[in-house]
Amino acid sequence: METTNLHAAMLCSPGMGHLIPVLELGKRLLTNHSLQVTILVVTTPASSGQAHLLLLQTNTGSTQPNIIELPPVDISCLITPTTKVVTQLSIIMREARPAIRSALSNMDPQPTIFVADHFGTESFEIAEELRIPKYTYVPSTAWFTALTLYCPVLDKEIVGQYVDRTDKLRIPGCRPVRPEDVVDPMLDRTDQQYYEYLRIGVEFSLSDGILLNTWEDLERKSLEALRGDEIFKPPVYAIGPFTKPVEQNGLNTELLEWLENQPSKSVIFVSFGSGGTLSAEQITELAWGLELSQQRFIWVDPQGGNCGPHVGPTNENSDPSIGGGFLSHCGWNSTLESLTNGVPIVAWPLYAEQRMNAVVLTEELGVALRTEVLPTKKVVGRREVEKLVRSVMEEGMEMTGES
Structure with a gap:
């Protein structure tokens, strides 16, 4: 298959829910747009389902993206039994940055595009060092993306816990969010995962573009808000829906x-x-x-x-x-x-x-x-x-x- 000179390096955080949409986007870039695609997968020792899915990908021929599994990092001294999931994932991705930097630097040809999932945005600094345009891939809704981008503003405007409020959280141009429906990191503003989430929201805004696993007719109002309000700065692209096809050899x-x-x-x-x-x-x-x-x-x-x-x-x-x-x-x-x-x-x-x-x-x-x-x-x-x-x-x- 003839390919372009574009090489997309994609970064995937641990977890099946993150790996599946990254793999499907990678396949689409490869087969529909003739890009060379390399996916960096940050692994964990306990991720048996992820390991099985990666094995299936390597056994299905040359139409798959190139996959590089980065070795697990030891975070045992950085967490406690009560450390929340978002914090754990953030620490894993932070500690994996030396391996990510090494993998990106040694790619031949060098990547022309860097795409990180929503837990990998802290590696944007590596892309900037290598002068690679950087994109965020959010395997979720435009509404969730708007809340994430706007949360640093809410953090300055609202006092106390979000879940204690009686009125809804207002997001410019979007459906308001009921306090009881906020994402997990917003449930407790004193926990570290809340500050990790704020950081991710800031890093979203540093993207050269945000790719969303949604489509225009599904979330027209939220997408219009993301594209029309000056507070939401990066260009937003609705590129979904990406769903995983049935793997016959895994049934x-x-x-x-x-x-x-x-x-x-x-x-x-x-x-x-x-x-x-x-x-x-x-x-x-x-x-x-x-x-x-x-x-x-x-x-x-x-x-x-x-x-x-x-x-x-x-x-x-x-x-x-x-x-x-x-x-x-x-x-x-x-x-x-x-x-x-x-x-x-x-x-x-x-x-x-x-x-x-x-x-x-x-x-x-x-x-x-x-x-x-x-x-x-x-x-x-x-x-x-x-x-x-x-x-x-x-x-x-x-x-x-x-x-």
């Missing part, structure tokens, strides 16, 4: 055979992403709720296995298709899968910007979702889970004309 054959023998739209897919966790009591209530709903379901284990398949009442009329519903933490990758495939969803936001994602879907778009299940409850009971699962499965049937 569970037994599970596929089971799915092919289920009635049409009869299976609900349950997943809380690679980082979603529930208490033991909540897992018990969720399991009972799924059982009481009498629906077929697949419950994915975030460690790479699955808690299923499970079959509720049998039906003699099988159909080799699924898509009845999705019970999800509302991470952006999962949300895009639901949107692009037209699958109704029970949104159960747990962490990060997932509460904002649920609001985008239910209020701004008017998408038919069930969002009564919220993490503000200590434990969501089995009967509520049962009710919502039945509701979304019935909605799936109505959307497809099934009965």
Whole structure:
């Protein structure tokens, strides 16, 4: 394949939710725009899912970007058992900068573009040293990006904790943010992860451009605000949606055979992403709720296995298709899968910007979702889970004309 003289170096922070959109953007730059693409992946010892996905990429031929796995860094002396996730990721990316600098300096040909995900912006100083234009890739919404860019202003204007406010947080040109929906780093202004988040917001504004995994019709109002208000300085490009295609060599054959023998739209897919966790009591209530709903379901284990398949009442009329519903933490990758495939969803936001994602879907778009299940409850009971699962499965049937 003929290539241009453009070489994009991309930096990915640890975690499947970061790796998947970076890989998909890299593939698109390679196949659609003929760029040479090198992806620097910062790894951690415990990232088994990430390691498996990278192995799949290396076994799928020459149409993949070049991937360089940077060695894990030891941050054990820099964190405590109570250090929050955003702080840990920030420290990892900070400590990885010598390896990042070495990798970028030794690339041949030298990169002409540097793209860092939203946890890698502290490496912009390396790109500046090497005189490489630098871009931020945000694998989330334009609304989240606007809040991140505007948070340094809110930090100066607002006194006290954001979550204690009764009025919404105002962002120029965008939908206001309810205090209870702020991203995790904004929940406690005394914690280090809040200051890491402020730093990231400042570094967003230093980008030569911001790439977003969204599209114009999905978030027109937020995108117009990002492009039209003078406080949001970098050019913004909506380049999504990027979703991960099915990797045939990574599928569970037994599970596929089971799915092919289920009635049409009869299976609900349950997943809380690679980082979603529930208490033991909540897992018990969720399991009972799924059982009481009498629906077929697949419950994915975030460690790479699955808690299923499970079959509720049998039906003699099988159909080799699924898509009845999705019970999800509302991470952006999962949300895009639901949107692009037209699958109704029970949104159960747990962490990060997932509460904002649920609001985008239910209020701004008017998408038919069930969002009564919220993490503000200590434990969501089995009967509520049962009710919502039945509701979304019935909605799936109505959307497809099934009965």
